[in-house]
Amino acid sequence: MAQDVFTPGIVPGRLEPGEYDSHFSDLHPRLDDHAALVAADRCYFCHDAPCITACPTDIDIPLFIRQIATGTPDAAAKTILSQNIMGGMCARVCPTEQLCEEACVREKAEGKPVLIGQLQRYATDHLQEQGIHPFVRAASTGRKIAVVGAGPAGLSCAHRLAMHGHDVVVFDARPRPGGLNEYGIASYKTVEGFAAAEVDWLLQIGGIEIRTGVALGREETLAGLRDQYDAVFLGMGLGGVNALRVEGEDKDGILDAVDFIADLRQAGDVATLPVGRDVVVIGGGMTAIDAAVQSKLLGALNVTLVYRRGRDRMNASVYEQDLAASRGVRIVTSAMPVGVTGNGAVREIEFSYVDADMKPTGETLRLAADQVLKAIGQTLEGEGLPALDGGKIAVDAVGRTSVDGVWAGGDCASGGDDLTVTAVAEGRDAAMDIHASLTAG
Amino acid sequence: MADLKSDFVGIKSPNPFWLASAPPTDKEYNVRRAFDAGWGGVVWKTLGLDPHVVNVNGPRYGAVYGADRRLLGLNNIELITDRPLQTNLDEIKVVKRDYPDRAMVVSLMVPCEEEPWKYILPLVEDTGADGVELNFGCPHGMSERGMGSAVGQVPEYIEMVTRWVKANTRMPVIVKLTPNITDIRQPAGAAMRGGADAVSLINTINSITSVDLDLFAPEPTIDGKGAHGGYCGPAVKPIALNMVAEIARSPDLQGLPVSGIGGITTWRDAAEFMALGAGNVQVCTAAMTYGFKIVQEMISGLSDYMDSKGMTSVDEIVGRAVPNVTDWNQLNLNYVAKATINQDLCISCGRCFAACEDTSHQAIAMSDDRTFTVIDDECVACNLCVNVCPVEDCITMEQMAPGTTDPRTGKVVEPEYANWTTHPNNPAAKAAE
Numbered sequence: 079m080a081q082d083v084f085t086p087g088i089v090p091g092r093l094e095p096g097e098y099d100s101h102f103s104d105l106h107p108r109l110d111d112h113a114a115l116v117a118a119d120r121c122y123f124c125h126d127a128p129c130i131t132a133c134p135t136d137i138d139i140p141l142f143i144r145q146i147a148t149g150t151p152d153a154a155a156k157t158i159l160s161q162n163i164m165g166g167m168c169a170r171v172c173p174t175e176q177l178c179e180e181a182c183v184r185e186k187a188e189g190k191p192v193l194i195g196q197l198q199r200y201a202t203d204h205l206q207e208q209g210i211h212p213f214v215r216a217a218s219t220g221r222k223i224a225v226v227g228a229g230p231a232g233l234s235c236a237h238r239l240a241m242h243g244h245d246v247v248v249f250d251a252r253p254r255p256g257g258l259n260e261y262g263i264a265s266y267k268t269v270e271g272f273a274a275a276e277v278d279w280l281l282q283i284g285g286i287e288i289r290t291g292v293a294l295g296r297e298e299t300l301a302g303l304r305d306q307y308d309a310v311f312l313g314m315g316l317g318g319v320n321a322l323r324v325e326g327e328d329k330d331g332i333l334d335a336v337d338f339i340a341d342l343r344q345a346g347d348v349a350t351l352p353v354g355r356d357v358v359v360i361g362g363g364m365t366a367i368d369a370a371v372q373s374k375l376l377g378a379l380n381v382t383l384v385y386r387r388g389r390d391r392m393n394a395s396v397y398e399q400d401l402a403a404s405r406g407v408r409i410v411t412s413a414m415p416v417g418v419t420g421n422g423a424v425r426e427i428e429f430s431y432v433d434a435d436m437k438p439t440g441e442t443l444r445l446a447a448d449q450v451l452k453a454i455g456q457t458l459e460g461e462g463l464p465a466l467d468g469g470k471i472a473v474d475a476v477g478r479t480s481v482d483g484v485w486a487g488g489d490c491a492s493g494g495d496d497l498t499v500t501a502v503a504e505g506r507d508a509a510m511d512i513h514a515s516l517t518a519g
Numbered sequence: 520m521a522d523l524k525s526d527f528v529g530i531k532s533p534n535p536f537w538l539a540s541a542p543p544t545d546k547e548y549n550v551r552r553a554f555d556a557g558w559g560g561v562v563w564k565t566l567g568l569d570p571h572v573v574n575v576n577g578p579r580y581g582a583v584y585g586a587d588r589r590l591l592g593l594n595n596i597e598l599i600t601d602r603p604l605q606t607n608l609d610e611i612k613v614v615k616r617d618y619p620d621r622a623m624v625v626s627l628m629v630p631c632e633e634e635p636w637k638y639i640l641p642l643v644e645d646t647g648a649d650g651v652e653l654n655f656g657c658p659h660g661m662s663e664r665g666m667g668s669a670v671g672q673v674p675e676y677i678e679m680v681t682r683w684v685k686a687n688t689r690m691p692v693i694v695k696l697t698p699n700i701t702d703i704r705q706p707a708g709a710a711m712r713g714g715a716d717a718v719s720l721i722n723t724i725n726s727i728t729s730v731d732l733d734l735f736a737p738e739p740t741i742d743g744k745g746a747h748g749g750y751c752g753p754a755v756k757p758i759a760l761n762m763v764a765e766i767a768r769s770p771d772l773q774g775l776p777v778s779g780i781g782g783i784t785t786w787r788d789a790a791e792f793m794a795l796g797a798g799n800v801q802v803c804t805a806a807m808t809y810g811f812k813i814v815q816e817m818i819s820g821l822s823d824y825m826d827s828k829g830m831t832s833v834d835e836i837v838g839r840a841v842p843n844v845t846d847w848n849q850l851n852l853n854y855v856a857k858a859t860i861n862q863d864l865c866i867s868c869g870r871c872f873a874a875c876e877d878t879s880h881q882a883i884a885m886s887d888d889r890t891f892t893v894i895d896d897e898c899v900a901c902n903l904c905v906n907v908c909p910v911e912d913c914i915t916m917e918q919m920a921p922g923t924t925d926p927r928t929g930k931v932v933e934p935e936y937a938n939w940t941t942h943p944n945n946p947a948a949k950a951a952e
Contacts (some may be wrong), residue, residue, distance in 0.1 A: 119586040122909050123871030128889065183866040187910065 092377025229257020229311030231488025234505030326418030354449025361453030477508030558620025578739035656722020681713025723749025756782030767796025786820025
């Protein structure tokens with residue numbers, strides 16, 4: 079029965095048991111005490127530091143690094159978490175090379191930034207592993223707020239509201255809270271159930287009730303929530319997935335990358351997960367990279383990531399692209415899928431190369447494929463929502479929507495760049511505006 | 520490659536880098552390794568009378584660190600040699616025999632009476648050592664017993680003991696001075712009057728490096744207690760340089776050779792001591808931090824420097840900077856400089872801005888795009904921005920040409936030298952006329 083990387087079709091168990099452990103271990107293990115002190119010593123404690131400006135949640139990075147350097151990592155964690163309650167997850171998944179670490183003056187000086195992300199993880203892990211929750215809930219205000227979506231935006235909003243004494247009910251359609259932290263991020267970025275542990279830690283503030291298996295438009299409506307609660311925050315993310323719109327898209331073996339990743343994240347034993355021998359991932363964002371790399375790590379022989387535009391237009395960071403390449407993923411750019419062939423199940427997928435104006439060049443590419451993962455973007459689903467802008471809920475700078483008493487943030491809201499850290503910032507800022515609105519006068 | 524041969528008060532060595540009397544020179548094994556590594560000489564760890572002293576059996580050192588745990592300052596509570604006198608004498612003799620071209624100086628510390636000196640000096644002479652160094656410096660432990668800095672802090676004692684030693688040996692005598700005094704010229708003058716061939720300085724500085732905040736005890740902590748120790752390492756170099764210069768430029772002390780000690784870590788440190796008047800240098804903490812191999816960098820560095828300056832003897836460096844050490848009241852008040860920031864080198868950390876804005880003269884402007892520029896109208900050329908900038912040569916002090924107008928004062932920069940003694944704000948200026 080032994081399967082290996084050459085076995086055709088979509089099968090589990092392509093690797094030796096020990097290989098799975100090494101493939102899905104922590105991408106960046108936590109710095110030990112010594113490494114953290116050495117890394118912290120490189121911080122120049124810049125004035126009005128560029129790294130703070132680059133952080134969507136405005137974490138006072140020089141201060142927390144100085145707190146690490148002086149032997150008070152728990153104080154550092156509080157500095158981080160007071161701005162970003164999911165600082166632990168952001169330390170793992172933030173594209174720091176495009177944010178704080180890109181802005182670090184030592185990147186400019188030596189091409190080697192201070193390891194801000196890893197130092198942040200060092201501090202937050204240090205505090206959270208002790209089970210310490212450093213924030214205290216204010217006296218109850220008696221106000222009730224509904225938060226739709228238990229992802230980074232919703233939980234950030236809920237925590238901030240609870241801290242100010244409001245009672246919060248968080249609804250989520252999935253069986254477990256966490257949103258994309260729990261279902262949508264590559265395993266090797268958040269190992270050992272960190273996403274769930276972080277949610278448990280966050281809920282220690284009190285005053286937050288989580289109701290899973292409840293979706294807007296299914297068990298609840300926005301109008302109903304507005305009636306029952308003093309304010310509503312919408313942070314349900316993007317539930318829909320874009321289609322390829324090519325002939326043969328319904329063949330077996332073609333699935334959404336987000337589902338593939340969610341199955342992987344929820345699997346008790348990744349060795350039981352089936353994966354194709356020849357996997358083709360279509361898309362150019364972080365989801366595409368995560369799906370491609372994990373396919374390879376599961377034992378796929380050939381993994382090709384195909385993106386319709388040039389490499390410079392890929393949403394995935396250069397770091398992520400390099401990570402994929404180093405794991406053996408082939409990246410093809412400027413190619414659009416035009417047809418899927420196969421008898422029942424996909425066997426081959428054909429691409430047409432395109433120029434910068436997306437016009438076919440006449441060149442084509444045919445890739446053997448027994449599994450195709452679609453990662454070409456997600457869409458907002460739902461009816462009776464506030465006014466939209468570009469397919470997302472239109473919001474102002476503090477998350478107010480077109481509907482009175484309804485705020486929104488995270489991936490479902492306009493603006494932002496669909497990063498975890500941005501969602502946390504938007505949830506936090508909306509919470510502050512909700513709090514101000516409810517306590518005004 | 521320049522010839523680094525050194526002749527210090529008649530003691531010859533292949534280079535001017537000696538290891539100071541300290542743990543690295545405590546026994547034959549270490550000293551052989553030092554000579555094999557290339558050190559020009561050693562001052563053997565201080566000998567005393569038997570029964571030999573004992574050391575604590577807990578920590579002897581405490582430290583002060585810079586970034587990345589770089590050792591900047593070291594403090595010790597170790598005493599003089601804790602081995603029998605004859606053991607040391609025997610080892611000194613065989614090492615000197617095997618390394619005849621290296622300088623072998625023996626540090627001594629015996630009670631403040633003539634007899635012990637009369638007793639020990641012939642024993643040292645018998646080893647073939649090149650000279651002796653009188654340890655009047657150790658500030659801890661031995662000073663409680665009336666030796667070390669307890670002698671070095673009383674010029675009359677220094678003069679008296681030095682005279683005894685000179686009367687009882689043919690060897691050159693170097694008197695090692697303690698910095699734990701107010702005016703280094705006083706003990707140096709006493710040594711000179713006593714007939715010393717040279718002084719060496721500085722010995723260590725009284726210090727407590729840190730406090731254990733759990734035990735509430737000074738470091739290093741011995742069973743819950745701590746005693747002050749002697750501080751050394753890069754952190755004390757500025758103090759040592761000043762004391763060396765004070766001796767070098769004192770009219771009363773002209774001709775008194777100085778062996779420079781205090782935080783010397785690189786060839787550059789050594790050259791600086793020599794430029795301020797030290798005939799050679801002694802090193803300890805740097806060797807204790809990095810091992811004996813550092814002398815190779817010191818040799819190549821000093822040699823390259825001398826080649827670049829066209830110097831053929833280390834004596835050409837000695838004292839070269841002394842004429843430029845002066846008193847504050849002799850500094851040219853008509854010299855006007857302004858800070859300049861090299862925008863190509865600037866990494867926009869903003870430390871210059873924070874320092875100037877918060878603690879100085881609000882003379883640096885910061886733009887929205889983090890460009891930092893000097894406001895000449897406010898800049899007093901204090902140099903703080905240069906000092907806090909993490910990039911070498913990014914901020915420099917540029918002299919304003921005579922005839923130009925200083926935008927801060929609105930005054931034309933005068934070409935003539937003028938100092939405080941004649942400044943109109945000096946109440947004493949008129950009286951001096």
